[in-house]
Amino acid sequence: MRFAFSEEQLMFRDAVRDLLVSECPPDVVRQAWENSSGRTADVWQKLASQGVPGMLVPESAGGLGLTELDMILVIEECGRAALPEPIVETAFVAPALLVGDVDRLGRIVAGTLAITAAPATQALFPFADGADELLVIGDHGGGLATLPGGAATTTSVDRSRRPARLAGYMAAGDQVGDAAGARLALNRGALGTAAYLVGLGASMLQVTVDYAKDRVQFGKPIGAQQAVKHHLANALNRLEFARPLVYRAAWSLANDKPDAGLHCSMAKVYANQAARLVSRTALQCHGAIGYTTEYDLHMWMKRAWALEGSWGTTADHLDRVGTSVVDTPGRAA
Amino acid sequence: MRFAFSEEQLMFRDAVRDLLVSECPPDVVRQAWENSSGRTADVWQKLASQGVPGMLVPESAGGLGLTELDMILVIEECGRAALPEPIVETAFVAPALLVGDVDRLGRIVAGTLAITAAPATQALFPFADGADELLVIGDHGGGLATLPGGAATTTSVDRSRRPARLAGYMAAGDQVGDAAGARLALNRGALGTAAYLVGLGASMLQVTVDYAKDRVQFGKPIGAQQAVKHHLANALNRLEFARPLVYRAAWSLANDKPDAGLHCSMAKVYANQAARLVSRTALQCHGAIGYTTEYDLHMWMKRAWALEGSWGTTADHLDRVGTSVVDTPGRAA
Amino acid sequence: MMDLEFSPQQEAFRQECREWLRANVPRGYKSGDTREGFQQHLQWEQELFANRWAVVSWPEAYGGRDASLMEWLIFEEEYYLAGCPPRITQNGIFLLAPTIFEYGTDEQKDRILRPMAAAEHLWAQGWSEPNAGSDLANVKSSARRTDGGRLLTGQKTWCTRGAFCDSAFGLFRTDPDAQRHKGLTYFLFPLKADGVTVRGVERLDGDLGFAEVFLEDVFVPDQDVLGEVNQGWYVAMSTTSSERGLSLRSPGRFMATAARLVDLYRRSRETADPALRQAVIQAWIDTEAYRWYTFQTATRMVDGHNIGAESSLTKLFWSDMDIQLHETALSLIGDLAELDEGSDSAVDGGDWLKGYQFSLAGPIYAGTNEIQRNIVAERVLGLPRK
């Protein structure tokens, strides 16, 4: 039993963090709210030059041949930066169903193919304006469809999300992968989103702590008020206890454990709950300043709202855990 | 629309409060934990001399011929004092099923007949040691059974409760009242318990506020700490919003409104939730001192725990409201 | 004696409200915090005024109906249950007007109230400054004596709908030597005058709901001082107390939200998690509790009691409830919840997300809930300040 990341994994994370701090500051995220793709093409290219989109692509297809565990902290960093890219969909989910599709995998590695994805049970998919292809995940595999660019049909509260109704795409496209790949893809979708949410939460909390140290009212920083302290301590608490469930699920996927799906569901439940509490706390401790679109917090908060319902809601994943643990005799102990 | 009690109602409440402050201080409650009946016979007699047990008994049977609305504040006062008497069962519930039973009603008025009661769906009934008769409330009326004294078969966390299993009594006894009386009795049971819980909560909150003003740590009263202030403000909030639901339901019963049962359920939900929060808050703000049986708080808290599940749990009453409001089209607006 | 039914007169009033409102409720308005929507809402306000529905509780002389407090609550219920839009005149008619009724001169009443009610002259609040948020007494903007009035200088922020309004009200330091609560005066000041710069600020939902107002030697005549000079804090407190209390958030709007939530649940229960049913029921009961609490409070006000610090309890309750109502709705909507009002795939036109964002401001504006809890603890429960 050793529950810690390796030096290499932490170094990879740090490198991605450094890249995103310099290349994807809040102003760049803000641009993706306005531009035609909803994405940040330059940042994606730079991530590709560090190998990020191809982390899970086999070396035989030009990728790094790494595991979910190697990548989970990288996704968390993308969440921290609120990176408006289909990192979960293209780099985490899609490779599960594109086994042997050397062409597509190669383009993922190169950063020239962006695939968005969603479970077939979901109503929407994101990145409809900026992704090249859509992967719809059903019970027996995936369906791939080409996106024409600018395919968004609806507007998300997070203006960089560019969602479209899945309905029109369900029947279309190539059949890729198999049932096992589909299960893996769904689990990766939930887990990747959970990791991204933890990153969003960590960032929102940090911004709020910094604000609470600076903002003076009644002659002292608001962070010296017990009410603010306790709000922030509670938020940190939920966030810190979401992490181990996320990392554990990543390990289980990487090691092909039979309960990995269950672990991914637990991770999504906790990440959803943590992100919601942190969002609420961050907004409340900021007061009015956090309630404007001029301040950056709102972009993190809205991403968190959107992701809470993606790849399964809290109720969905609680139910999934319940089916396996609570409803089945002999399991819980 | 006028949502306020009359002068007479408030005076009656004040008189009962004065009586209980002097006759039923915490030491007297404590005696009922130890004695053979679990009751405080002297206090009951004094309440009878003020007419309390017979408030809802018709004047023709020697009672005061008042309504649930007249009595609701009196029950709340009994809760405030944690009076260990079957005030809800004998004085509030039983008269609904004893219409025309001049003998029993007369003895209720005189304070010489104590009736305990419970819905037939419940597993337990309280006051098995000290009540004279048991009233089991079914769908079509009530069943009365004589209690031999010392009939308690189990032990409640509240040592004055003296509960017994209802199972042995279900078939026994006279059939009294009718279906309408049974419905009224069940509603009164839930509502009376809700009012009692509000009284318990008010008392626990007051004791805690007093303690927080007195107890000095870190050179100032703990009540000057924002964390303690906010805990207590939140507790007061729930309690103050439970009151109007309780009083409204009492008015609806007194005026025979068709939705009175629904109103009683809402009152019980809110009173349960308020009492639970106040209990938790009271204990937490007291710290270790509240965690001993030497301090009085525990008797209030344990009564609240016991009553939370009596005459319908929170889930039961939520469900009842849901059946009528949420599940039925055209109702909510 | 307690009587929880409305009198025949009150029922008749309700009926009259209901008929007119349901016949005239406008549909398809944009948000009142956008330029286009503001104009639509303006029309609606003018129509309300023309039919004497704008300020029912005011004296007839100012365009009202002399409605009682209970009648006003009835009007509010009918207003929101009919689906009528938010009141863009709110900061004037609910925040400023009560203070004018209490502290204003006859000249001020005659000059200000009717155009306010008619939505001919629109008012924004100007309470906060960059360094005076929760700590309102930290106001730095000043008012310097000049011939016939004063010159205002400073910065106000978070002025609701300030970008669309004609005037604002707020506190300015008239005695530069006095500290904090002392030496402040309550001014009515123009937003469209020399020396005033108004910069609109987008709210969370992207609407231009806020403004920053920069003032440089803006002339305000003496007749636009409300109450006594240097007594502004005490004058203002009467307004913030109404802001938190009954007039800001009457039960009607939450009852309407709960009814819509129940309707949403019925439409989604086939697919929704069974645990959400309980959340819907709880939210519905919450609005009932708020309604009856309000009738209880209103009765005490009718009896001449001052509500005072208890209005903080009210604010804590409705602000939490509003978030719960909307969070429950968003949970029912599931992955479509992220769609906002711009999207025709959105459930119920995206109203739930819009409403959620608005609800999140509840624990912040009109004094944060942390401040309200302090007030409840100190002034209702009597806990020590320090």
Place this chain on the structure above:
Amino acid sequence: MMDLEFSPQQEAFRQECREWLRANVPRGYKSGDTREGFQQHLQWEQELFANRWAVVSWPEAYGGRDASLMEWLIFEEEYYLAGCPPRITQNGIFLLAPTIFEYGTDEQKDRILRPMAAAEHLWAQGWSEPNAGSDLANVKSSARRTDGGRLLTGQKTWCTRGAFCDSAFGLFRTDPDAQRHKGLTYFLFPLKADGVTVRGVERLDGDLGFAEVFLEDVFVPDQDVLGEVNQGWYVAMSTTSSERGLSLRSPGRFMATAARLVDLYRRSRETADPALRQAVIQAWIDTEAYRWYTFQTATRMVDGHNIGAESSLTKLFWSDMDIQLHETALSLIGDLAELDEGSDSAVDGGDWLKGYQFSLAGPIYAGTNEIQRNIVAERVLGLPRK
């Protein structure tokens, strides 16, 4: 490299624990905080010690097995999953012993540890005083110099199981001129000696779980000072940090509670409200989160990191979780929930109510959760103290 499976050695250790514990787990004990139950638990402790299960993580010399931190966690899981009773030696082996290992002299280790582990000599904590609860530095009890030692005078309170123990540990003021954290010394002192009066105090559940200890010129030899004179605060802090952290509440006991809760749910789901299913699932996931958080923390400790203020996060989590677990169970039990351990009609022997009462102490002891939130905010998040 991360490896979330146990090594073959660890699995073998688990198997060994499991077999012995399941074969030997005592049944039907009364509470260890009653006189009768205490004797039963004493027997059990002696049996544990005889089989070297009492203090698995200690060196063999003191009766342990030199088990690693991970092995200790495994032992704890197996201990509670087997249904073994609470440890009445806990205040000694988990609170005092770590401090002795860190600050004790060899003489102290040799004299104290083995009898402590063998439950031959039982230890109570004596942290609090009537005016030193959350504000522990406000200790007033004093230690006066005398020949070969000191005379202790004062009052200690909330001494866990103090009525049954032989000795206690706590802070006394050795420098009467020093203020608050300074001038305190950590003493080991007898509970059965001249000048000591112990008064048992009933806990919420009626057990004699607490004691008040009155000391009047109680002689303590110099060899019973732990650490340096006047450095007691710093010595004590190492203990309170272990109290909050791993050693006080390992995941095992909550995993066992969650397993029992799931079992209770399965027995009651026919009649239980559907919304309770979600509460059961959530509670179960909570214990998983706590388990994996603990392995993460344990790994950092194995790597030589100091956990420090983060142990406050742990305490906040488990104390809230424990209450949730029990409240959910009581909701499932419905109107039978009020029956306590004395009642044979009680579901699961009244364990849930007993456990609920115990859980309610969680946010209070070992530093209230309010103090813990302060610590997290100030020392983990770096928010200003004042």
